[in-house]
Structures are given as structure tokens and as C-alpha cells.
Amino acid sequence: MILITGGAGFIGSNFALNWLADSASEGVVNLDKLTYAGNLANLEPLNNDLRHIFIHGDIGDKELVPKLLKDYQPRAIVNFAAESHVDRSIHDPAEFVATNIIGTFNLLESAREYWNGLNESAKKVFRFHHVSTDEVYGSLSLTDPAFTETDAYEPNSPYSASKAASDHLVRAWFHTYGFPVVTTNCSNNYGPYHFPEKLIPLVILNALNSKPLPIYGDGQQIRDWLYVGDHCSAIREVLTKGKLGETYNIGGWNEKANIDVVKTICTILDQLKPRSDGKSYAEQITFVKDRPGHDRRYAIDASKVERELAWRPEETFDTGIRKTVQWYLDNPAWVESVLSGSYRDWLKKQYR
Known part of the structure; x- marks a missing residue:
């Protein structure tokens, strides 16, 4: 068995599906x-998987948590559990401190405590894989x-500060207690099952529903985009072959400005599901006030994981x-x- 935390969220559920797609995989x-x-709808394909x-x-x-560890005796923990939305962290930082x-801790x-109670052979194979973000490094010009992986941490939002902590x-748990950990810091993920408050799913769904496509500021904020399936494969490699105590940056080698991401989505939708009036979805783009402390650019150098673990x-x-x-279509x-009522209330509040 392995234990996944936060496994009904976007990345966690994709990882569970990816892991169990291999019939020889351990249970989750x-x-x-x-x-x-x-x-839980993210996990429906696993409803009949024992x-x-x-x-x-x-x-x-x-x-x-101690009861689960005792009952199921996992040989690894992959920790996806986190509050992860920057905008929400600005409005309610307490939740981010509590969870992240x-x-x-x-x-x-x-x-x-569970690891300390294992026999020596089980101790040697046990791993605690902590999944984190590139936002802990701050902003780039x-x-x-x-x-x-050696850059100093300079988090700029309550979210990134809580993840840095x-x-x-x-x-510290590795260096103080010898607890067997690995950490991965990933760039912006996208793909199936992404909750539609993040840029890509928000734009797709707003476009299809004839709503404005909100772009913060001038739309020139740059992110490195990582397809979630690739992220899952990287985690598997690090979990299997990563060196204890090490950090591995996981990126997609895809730096894009937000406005270019949105225009690309509009072009694809124009091809796959054209508007009934024949116009481009790009006409729905609307610029809104930038959010406080919005980092200008993130970019991941993923050379280490490619060099040491042969992942790309x-x-x-x-x-x-x-x-x-x-997938969304x-x-x-x-x-x-x-698309619950509370979600719509959040969008109205954030992009009013």
C-alpha cells in the first residue's frame, strides 16, 4: 500500500488514477x-477498483492518521494535501496556515512515529514524498x-509562504531525525479534473458559457506550464529513485504569458466548438484589476531531475x-x- 493525502484534489486524483492504471501497482x-x-467525482473511475x-x-x-498508518502499513506517503489557490489565500490566510x-507538521x-516502529527492512524502503510548488522561490524578472533547487526561498503570498514553511x-525532519523524505517543487499544472477557479479551466468554461475571460493586469505574467500527467510520472520517478533528503524541481519547459495561454485556448475552442455567431472566443477577453502582490514570472529549471533520474x-x-x-468538452x-452556488459566489467576488 501507499498512502496519498489530498487524493481527491486535482493533482492527487490524477496521481491516483495514473498509479492504479497499472494493474501491477500497489493499492492506494x-x-x-x-x-x-x-x-469524489474525480475518483469515479476507481469506484469498482478494490x-x-x-x-x-x-x-x-x-x-x-496514526490509525490509518497502523491499519494499512503503507510503505510510502505522498503528500498532496494543501490549500493551493493564491487568490483564496489573500482573502483567508488562516486556512492556509492551518492545512499547509x-x-x-x-x-x-x-x-x-509510525516509521520508528517499523523493522529495519521496512524502514529502509519507506518514503515520505512532499509535493510543493515553485512559488516558494518568489518572482523572477x-x-x-x-x-x-539551490535558490533561496522568497515567497510573496500567504499561499507560497505557507508552502515554504x-x-x-x-x-528539518530529515536532517534532525533522519526521517526519509524527498520533496518536489512543481510549476503550474494543468489538465483533466482541474477545479475551475484556476486560469485554464476558468477560461475554458467561461468561454463556453459566453462569459468574460478575466485577465489580471496586462496579462504578461509568465508561468511554466506542466501537464498533470507528466507531473504524476515525475513523482513516480522521484518516489522510486530520488535521493533521500533531496529536492527536485519538476517543470514543463513551457514558459507562457497568461494572455498567450488564453489566446491559445480561444484558438483551440474556435476549431473544436465554434461560437454560434462565428466570432472568435478571444472577443470575450476582459482585463481586470491585478491581484495584490502578483508575481511577474516563474520558471523552473528541471535539469536536475532529468540528469539524475532521466525524467523529462x-x-x-x-x-x-x-x-x-x-477533456472539458x-x-x-x-x-x-x-459548478456549485458557492463557487459562483467566489468568482463574482474575485472578478467583480
């Missing part, structure tokens, strides 16, 4: 709090080199974004299931 215990971004065990719960639960810092302590805890993404941005748009039932 999937722990998720089911906050607004945790969606290798998948879903548990509704919190990584900060000091009774539940306190929750990670509680998970580490429960896992360390247009001419700065991409982030490497969790990364430091994981590092398979998807280009062009192939990945087309697959993503097509093919899955209207999933889309409808996540």
Missing part, C-alpha cells in the same frame, strides 16, 4: 478532507535564470493544452457537478 489509501477543491480505499479525513487529525503548516509527526519542516515531460504545451480543452457532467 486515499485520505482527503473534501474541501471545495476535493471532488485496490483503492478512500478515507474522508484531515491530515491534521491526530487520531485518524500545521497539517503538514501533524502528518510528519504521525509518520515519524524577464532576464533572470530559471529557479533551481511546510518545505522547511520536511527538510512528454507533452509540449501545444499537445497538453489541446488534450485539456478536449467531453466531460460536461463533471463540469456541472463542480
Whole structure:
């Protein structure tokens, strides 16, 4: 068994599906709090798979987590559980501190106590894989080199600060207690099952529903885009072959300005599902006030994971974004299931 935390969210659910697509894979215990971004519909393909065990719960639960570890004896933990939306962190930072810092601390302590009780052979194979973000490194200018694993942390939002704190805890547990950890810091993910408050799914769904496509500021904020399937394959490589105590940056080698991402989506939709009036979806683009402290550029140098573990993404941005748009067109039932009243209230508040 492996234990996945946050496995009903966007990246976690994709990882569970990816892991169990291999019939020879170990089983998965999937722990998720089911906050607004945790969606059991993401896991419907696993409903009849006896290798998948879903548990509704919190990584900060000091009774539940030790019990799960005792009952299922996982040989690895992959920690996806996190509050991850920058805009929400600006409005409600307390939730991010509670989950990303306190929750990670509680998970580490429960896992360390479990690990200490294992026999020596089980101890040697156990891994705690902490999934984090490139946003901990701060912001880059247009001419700065991409982030490497040795760059100093300079988080600029409550979200990235809380993730930076969790990364430091994981590092400290390795150096202080010898607890067997690996950390990955990824760039912006996109793909199936992405909750539609993030840029790409928001633009796709707003376009299809004849709504404005909101672009912060001038739209020239640059991100490195990583297809979620590639991210999942990278995690598998690091979990299997990564050196204990090390950090690996996972990126897609796809730096794009936000406005260019949106225009690409509009072009694909023009081809796959044209507007009834014959006009381009790009006419729905609307510029809105920039968010506070908006980082200008992120870029990941993923040379280390390629050099040491022979991993490199398979998807280009062009192939990945087309697959993503097509997935949303093919899955209207999933889309409808996540468009709750509270979600619409959030969009109205954020992009008013």
C-alpha cells in the first residue's frame, strides 16, 4: 500500500488514477478532507477498483492518521494535501496556515512515529514524498535564470509562504531525525479534473458559457506550464529513485504569458466548438484589476531531475493544452457537478 493525502484534489486524483492504471501497482489509501477543491467525482473511475480505499479525513487529525498508518502499513506517503489557490489565500490566510503548516507538521509527526516502529527492512524502503510548488522561490524578472533547487526561498503570498514553511519542516525532519523524505517543487499544472477557479479551466468554461475571460493586469505574467500527467510520472520517478533528503524541481519547459495561454485556448475552442455567431472566443477577453502582490514570472529549471533520474515531460504545451480543452468538452457532467452556488459566489467576488 501507499498512502496519498489530498487524493481527491486535482493533482492527487490524477496521481491516483495514473498509479492504479497499472494493474501491477500497489493499492492506494486515499485520505482527503473534501474541501471545495476535493471532488469524489474525480475518483469515479476507481469506484469498482478494490485496490483503492478512500478515507474522508484531515491530515491534521491526530487520531485518524496514526490509525490509518497502523491499519494499512503503507510503505510510502505522498503528500498532496494543501490549500493551493493564491487568490483564496489573500482573502483567508488562516486556512492556509492551518492545512499547509500545521497539517503538514501533524502528518510528519504521525509518520515519524509510525516509521520508528517499523523493522529495519521496512524502514529502509519507506518514503515520505512532499509535493510543493515553485512559488516558494518568489518572482523572477524577464532576464533572470530559471529557479533551481539551490535558490533561496522568497515567497510573496500567504499561499507560497505557507508552502515554504511546510518545505522547511520536511527538510528539518530529515536532517534532525533522519526521517526519509524527498520533496518536489512543481510549476503550474494543468489538465483533466482541474477545479475551475484556476486560469485554464476558468477560461475554458467561461468561454463556453459566453462569459468574460478575466485577465489580471496586462496579462504578461509568465508561468511554466506542466501537464498533470507528466507531473504524476515525475513523482513516480522521484518516489522510486530520488535521493533521500533531496529536492527536485519538476517543470514543463513551457514558459507562457497568461494572455498567450488564453489566446491559445480561444484558438483551440474556435476549431473544436465554434461560437454560434462565428466570432472568435478571444472577443470575450476582459482585463481586470491585478491581484495584490502578483508575481511577474516563474520558471523552473528541471535539469536536475532529468540528469539524475532521466525524467523529462512528454507533452509540449501545444499537445497538453489541446488534450485539456478536449477533456472539458467531453466531460460536461463533471463540469456541472463542480459548478456549485458557492463557487459562483467566489468568482463574482474575485472578478467583480
